[in-house]
Amino acid sequence: MPTSLSRLCLIFNPISGTNRNFDLQGLLNAVLGKDYGLHYEVRATQYAGHAEELAREAAAQGFGVVVAVGGDGTVNEVGRGLLGTGVAMAVLPRGSGNGLARHLGIPLRPEAAVALLRRPRVLNIDVGRLNGRPFFCTAGLGFDAHVSRMFAEAGTRGLSTYVRVALREYQRYRPCPVEIELADKQIQTDCYVLAFANAAQYGNNAYIAPLADIQDGLLDVCLINQLPLWRAVKVAYGLAAGNLPTSGAAAYHTAHTIHVRTERPLGFHLDGDFAGESADFSVALEPLALPVVVGEGFGNTIAVG
Numbered sequence: 003m004p005t006s007l008s009r010l011c012l013i014f015n016p017i018s019g020t021n022r023n024f025d026l027q028g029l030l031n032a033v034l035g036k037d038y039g040l041h042y043e044v045r046a047t048q049y050a051g052h053a054e055e056l057a058r059e060a061a062a063q064g065f066g067v068v069v070a071v072g073g074d075g076t077v078n079e080v081g082r083g084l085l086g087t088g089v090a091m092a093v094l095p096r097g098s099g100n101g102l103a104r105h106l107g108i109p110l111r112p113e114a115a116v117a118l119l120r121r122p123r124v125l126n127i128d129v130g131r132l133n134g135r136p137f138f139c140t141a142g143l144g145f146d147a148h149v150s151r152m153f154a155e156a157g158t159r160g161l162s163t164y165v166r167v168a169l170r171e172y173q174r175y176r177p178c179p180v181e182i183e184l185a186d187k188q189i190q191t192d193c194y195v196l197a198f199a200n201a202a203q204y205g206n207n208a209y210i211a212p213l214a215d216i217q218d219g220l221l222d223v224c225l226i227n228q229l230p231l232w233r234a235v236k237v238a239y240g241l242a243a244g245n246l247p248t249s250g251a252a253a254y255h256t257a258h259t260i261h262v263r264t265e266r267p268l269g270f271h272l273d274g275d276f277a278g279e280s281a282d283f284s285v286a287l288e289p290l291a292l293p294v295v296v297g298e299g300f301g302n303t304i305a306v307g
C-alpha cells in the first residue's frame with residue numbers, strides 16, 4: 003500500500019444522522035488498532051463549512067486519505083476541500099441518507115466501513131458543478147431543493163422529519179416555467195423537479211437516476227414537469243423501486259453541460275443541502291476529478307500514489 007494511504011484524517015460531523023452516542027475513537031481503536039501500520043487522527047467540525055477547511059488542511063499536512071464521517075453534506079464539504087489535491091476521500095456513513103456511500107458500495111455498518119480503510123481501494127469519480135459549486139452525488143432545482151431548505155429549518159433530522167416536511171410542502175409548492183439547454187436540445191417546459199445526478203440516488207435508496215454511472219463523464223438529468231397526486235404516487239414508488247425512468251412519470255436526458263433559465267428564482271440544493279436561489283443555472287461535469295475509497299466489488303481499481 004502506498005505510504006500516503008496509511009495516513010488517515012477523519013473529519014467528524016457531530017450533528018449528522020440521528021445517533022448521538024457514537025464512540026468514533028473506540029471504533030477506530032477496535033477495528034484498526036495498531037496491527038495495520040496506520041496512523042489515524044480524528045478532527046471534529048465546529049460549524050457548517052468547517053469540514054472543507056479541515057480537509058484542505060489535512061491534504062496540505064500530507065494525509066493520504068481524508069475520511070468524511072457524516073452524511074452527504076459532510077461528504078460535499080470534505081470533497082470540496084480535497085478537489086485538486088490528489089488526496090483520496092473515504093466515507094464513514096453517519097448521515098440520514100448517505101447517498102454517495104450507498105452508490106459506492108460502502109457498508110453502512112460502521113465496523114465494516116472502517117475495515118475498508120485497512121487496505122483502501124481507490125478509484126476516481128466524476129464531479130459535478132452547479133454555478134461553479136461542486137457536488138458529488140446529486141444537485142437539483144425545484145421541489146427537492148425547496149424541501150431541503152424546509153428540512154434544514156425543521157429543527158430535527160432523520161428520514162421521518164424529511165417525509166413529514168415533504169408531504170406538508172407538497173400541498174403548497176407550484177411548478178415554474180423553465181428553458182433548458184442540453185446536448186443540442188432546447189426544452190421549454192414547466193419544472194417541478196430538475197435533478198442532476200452524478201450518482202444514482204438521493205440517499206436512503208431513493209433512486210432518482212438508477213442508471214447514473216459516476217465515472218462516465220455524464221450527468222443523468224431527470225425532469226418532472228408537474229406533480230399531480232397520481233404522478234406523485236408513481237414517483238414515490240419509482241424512487242423506491244428504482245424504476246422511475248420506465249414509469250412514465252419523469253423524462254431523462256444525459257449531458258455533460260446544461261444551462262437552465264427559470265421564470266422566477268428557484269432554490270437549488272447540492273448533495274441534499276439547500277444552497278441558495280437563482281434564475282440562471284450552469285451545470286457542468288469534471289470527469290474523474292476526485293479519488294475516492296470504494297466498497298468491495300465497485301468498479302475497477304486504479305493506482306493512486
Ligand SMILES: Nc1ncnc2c1ncn2[C@@H]1O[C@H](COP(=O)(O)OP(=O)(O)OP(=O)(O)O)[C@@H](O)[C@H]1O
Pocket residue numbers: 015016017018019020047048049050051052072073074075076077079096097098099100101159160205273274275
Ligand atoms: N459542528 C457543526 N455544527 C453545525 N452544523 C454542522 C457542523 N458540522 C457540519 N455541519 C453541517 O451539518 C449539515 C448536515 O450534515 P450531513 O449532511 O453530513 O448530515 P445529514 O443531513 O444527517 O446526512 P445526509 O445528507 O446523508 O442526509 C451539513 O450541511 C454541514 O454543513
